[in-house]
Amino acid sequence: xxxxxxxxxxxxxxxxxxxxxxxxxxxxxxxxxxxxxxxxxxxxxxxxxxxxxxxxxxxxxxxxxxxxxxxxxxxxxxxxxxxxxxxxxxxxxxxxxxxxxxxxxxxxxxxxxxxxxxxxxxxxxxxxxxxxxxxxxxxxxxxxxxxxxxxxxxxxxxxxxxxxxxxxxxxxxxxxxxxxxxxxxxxxxxxxxxxxxxxxxxxxxxxxxxxxxxxxxxxxxxxxxxxxxxxxxxxxxxxxxxxxxxxxxxxxxxxx
Amino acid sequence: xxxxxxxxxxxxxxxxxxxxxxxxxxxxxxxxxxxxxxxxxxxxxxxxxxxxxxxxxxxxxxxxxxxxxxxxxxxxxxxxxxxxxxxxxxxxxxxxxxxxxxxxxxxxxxxxxxxxxxxxxxxxxxxxxxxxxxxxxxxxxxxxxxxxxxxxxxxxxxxxxxxxxxxxxxxxxxxxxxxxxxxxxxxxxxxxxxxxxxxxxxxxxxxxxxxxxxxxxxxxxxxxxxxxxxxxxxxxxxxxxxxxxxxxxxxxxxxxxxxxxxxxxxxxxxxxxxxxxxxxxxxxxxxxxxxxxxxxxxxxxxxxxxxxxxxxxxxxxxxxxxxxxxxxxxxxxxxxxxxxxxxxxxxxxxxxxxxxxxxxxxxxxxxxxxxxxxxxxxxxxxxxxxxxxxxxxxxxxxxxxxxxxxx
Numbered sequence: 001x002x003x004x005x006x007x008x009x010x011x012x013x014x015x016x017x018x019x020x021x022x023x024x025x026x027x028x029x030x031x032x033x034x035x036x037x038x039x040x041x042x043x044x045x046x047x048x049x050x051x052x053x054x055x056x057x058x059x060x061x062x063x064x065x066x067x068x069x070x071x072x073x074x075x076x077x078x079x080x081x082x083x084x085x086x087x088x089x090x091x092x093x094x095x096x097x098x099x100x101x102x103x104x105x106x107x108x109x110x111x112x113x114x115x116x117x118x119x120x121x122x123x124x125x126x127x128x129x130x131x132x133x134x135x136x137x138x139x140x141x142x143x144x145x146x147x148x149x150x151x152x153x154x155x156x157x158x159x160x161x162x163x164x165x166x167x168x169x170x171x172x173x174x175x176x177x178x179x180x181x182x183x184x185x186x187x188x189x190x191x192x193x194x195x196x197x198x199x200x201x202x203x204x205x206x207x208x209x210x211x212x213x214x215x216x217x218x219x220x221x222x223x224x225x226x227x228x229x230x231x232x233x234x235x236x237x238x239x240x241x242x243x244x245x246x247x248x249x250x251x252x253x254x255x256x
Numbered sequence: 257x258x259x260x261x262x263x264x265x266x267x268x269x270x271x272x273x274x275x276x277x278x279x280x281x282x283x284x285x286x287x288x289x290x291x292x293x294x295x296x297x298x299x300x301x302x303x304x305x306x307x308x309x310x311x312x313x314x315x316x317x318x319x320x321x322x323x324x325x326x327x328x329x330x331x332x333x334x335x336x337x338x339x340x341x342x343x344x345x346x347x348x349x350x351x352x353x354x355x356x357x358x359x360x361x362x363x364x365x366x367x368x369x370x371x372x373x374x375x376x377x378x379x380x381x382x383x384x385x386x387x388x389x390x391x392x393x394x395x396x397x398x399x400x401x402x403x404x405x406x407x408x409x410x411x412x413x414x415x416x417x418x419x420x421x422x423x424x425x426x427x428x429x430x431x432x433x434x435x436x437x438x439x440x441x442x443x444x445x446x447x448x449x450x451x452x453x454x455x456x457x458x459x460x461x462x463x464x465x466x467x468x469x470x471x472x473x474x475x476x477x478x479x480x481x482x483x484x485x486x487x488x489x490x491x492x493x494x495x496x497x498x499x500x501x502x503x504x505x506x507x508x509x510x511x512x513x514x515x516x517x518x519x520x521x522x523x524x525x526x527x528x529x530x531x532x533x534x535x536x537x538x539x540x541x542x543x544x545x546x547x548x549x550x551x552x553x554x555x556x557x558x559x560x561x562x563x564x565x566x567x568x569x570x571x572x573x574x575x576x577x578x579x580x581x582x583x584x585x586x587x588x589x590x591x592x593x594x595x596x597x598x599x600x601x602x603x604x605x606x607x608x609x610x611x612x613x614x615x616x617x618x619x620x621x622x623x624x625x626x627x628x629x630x631x632x633x634x635x636x637x638x639x640x641x642x643x644x645x646x647x648x649x650x651x652x653x654x655x656x657x658x659x660x661x662x663x
Contacts, residue, residue, distance in 0.1 A: 050614055072617040073626075082618050088611045092633025101629065102619045125633075146619060 001026045001198045002047070002150055007058035009046050016042045018223045020058070024150070026196035029176060029212065031203055031231050034220035035243045040202045041085065043220065044152045047200070048082040049075045062150065081148025083139040085155055090126040095138055098126045102146040112144045116171050132159020140171035151175050151199040157207045169211020178213060206235040219243070259358050263367045267377035270368035277557070278498025278527045281469050283375060286410035286441045290329035293405070298324060298334055304435055312430025312461040313649040314401050325400040329409050330381035341392025342425065343385070347414055350385035357385070360416055364447040364475030372471040376412045376445045383413035383445070388423035388454070397426035402442065404433040404468070410441040419454035426457040428649060433465035440465060446474040450482035452507065459649060462490040462497070466523070472499040480507030489650060490526065491519040500529035500557065505539035515637050516545040517654065520552025520582065529557030534567040541569040546635050549575070549582030559589040562597030575605035576634055
């Protein structure tokens with residue numbers, strides 16, 4: 001679904017990402033670990049196509065189509081959806097109007113809002129005075145309406161209290177057609193076999209993985225994807241040795 | 257000497273007096289006289305005229321209005337009212353019928369304030385008189401339309417609204433030029449009086465020809481517990497518009513809320529102020545302006561004057577520059593003459609934040625749609641207590657602009 005080849009990205013002339021290669025197949029959820037300031041958000045923002053992120057080398061393909069130079073809204077229309085960490089406040093635009101903007105098809109806004117406990121926010125201006133958790137829920141509500149095929153999430157658990165992480169996880173699963181909640185029609189097995197929604201989730205703490213099962217994890221270290229593997233295993237490894245272990249792994253790779 | 261000749265005498269002294277703000281207009285470049293127009297039935301006017309009336313909030317059918325007043329150039333062409341609780345007349349007729357009206361005539365606006373008030377005092381041609389009777393609650397709004405139909409004419413009107421004790425009244429005023437008129441001038445003196453416990457909602461929508469010069473002169477007096485909600489909307493080209501309406505909160509518990517939505521296209525010059533004079537304890541005022549320049553000039557003034565204790569007021573000017581050659585100049589003034597007043601202001605002028613556009617683009621809107629959505633949100637000032645019908649008129653005007661059909 002998403003194929004990134006040799007991607008090099010600069011922001012304000014400064015190179016942040018170096019020669020990234022990544023392949024996310026339909027139905028897969030990938031997580032991205034890495035220390036602060038290493039370029040995780042840059043990667044997600046570049047996939048979405050925000051103009052500040054300049055691709056100096058490499059290609060991004062979505063469903064086989066080269067989207068490297070495509071404007072943001074075209075990518076959104078083709079099925080890429082993003083939750084950035086700090087979305088701006090839109091005064092004068094209500095959450096429900098925003099949800100309507102997101103919807104590519106007619107949706108039941110009330111029903112979606114109940115799902116993320118946002119019904120009382122529908123008439124409020126988008127992000128105006130929202131807490132960290134409220135922002136996440138509002139973003140997820142928009143994304144549920146947008147219904148993207150590829151979901152990009154930048155730290156969905158940051159600023160969210162423990163009780164709400166489950167809610168966030170549930171909404172992410174709803175969009176990714178994962179988990180066991182909120183589906184009436186098909187059996188879970190059929191759904192698992194047929195789902196094609198994919199995700200790329202940045203997480204610092206890995207808390208979200210308790211709720212959202214992921215297939216592959218990558219470590220982004222100093223602008224380079226340094227290794228990939230089983231999410232739980234890698235999370236444990238980071239927990240024990242920290243990202244500094246990546247330096248030695250990187251050195252080993254160089255020697256080899 | 258009669259009261260009126262005293263007024264005219266004062267005005268004559270001021271006939272050359274420049275206004276405090278705005279370009280000095282050469283009144284002699286406009287025609288004093290207009291042809292007389294016969295009475296018309298609003299339903300029988302041309303489709304094009306209907307359209308321009310609807311664009312300024314006029315319900316041509318009159319179905320959702322309690323009354324309609326229409327003045328074209330210097331002729332009152334329509335005046336009817338369908339509610340017993342309210343009186344609506346041409347101001348001249350009202351002066352003939354009600355001797356007591358002199359107690360209100362030129363009491364909230366001074367005839368010698370500047371050459372425009374002076375001109376209106378000397379040359380005035382009609383205007384409306386609206387009076388809500390004590391405790392009458394007028395559900396549907398009254399509408400008044402000031403129309404310039406003749407090229408190059410100066411229309412000078414004098415309006416009075418009186419809301420008697422405990423009454424509630426909504427008025428929509430639409431001012432426009434006929435689609436064929438390019439140049440003209442409108443001078444409108446308006447004096448509004450809201451008595452104890454009364455409530456006046458006043459919405460004014462302007463839509464002028466390209467070379468039209470406009471000088472409204474408005475004074476409002478609020479008694480105890482009176483409420484005044486005003487909305488002023490001007491989103492189309494106007495050559496030169498200058499006004500500084502002043503509300504005097506003269507009774508304890510009086511509340512004034514004034515909102516302005518302004519759009520200056522290239523070639524437009526707007527100098528719009530708003531003043532709340534709070535000389536009585538426990539009065540409140542809120543003045544909010546949203547300005548957009550797509551290349552024109554907007555000067556946005558505001559003045560809160562607190563002369564008594566326990567006064568609370570807020571002034572807000574937000575401006576959005578959509579083109580780099582436009583100008584928005586916000587000049588808020590707060591003046592406290594007592595140590596127990598709470599006055600605040602908030603002003604912000606700038607362009608649309610790129611991150612807001614990108615946020616909407618990531619949700620599937622192209623750049624133009626994203627910009628329009630932000631602009632619409634920016635202009636979306638919800639006014640507490642505004643009747644739904646009036647809000648609807650504003651929404652239509654705002655939507656029309658932000659989706660590119662206007663301006």
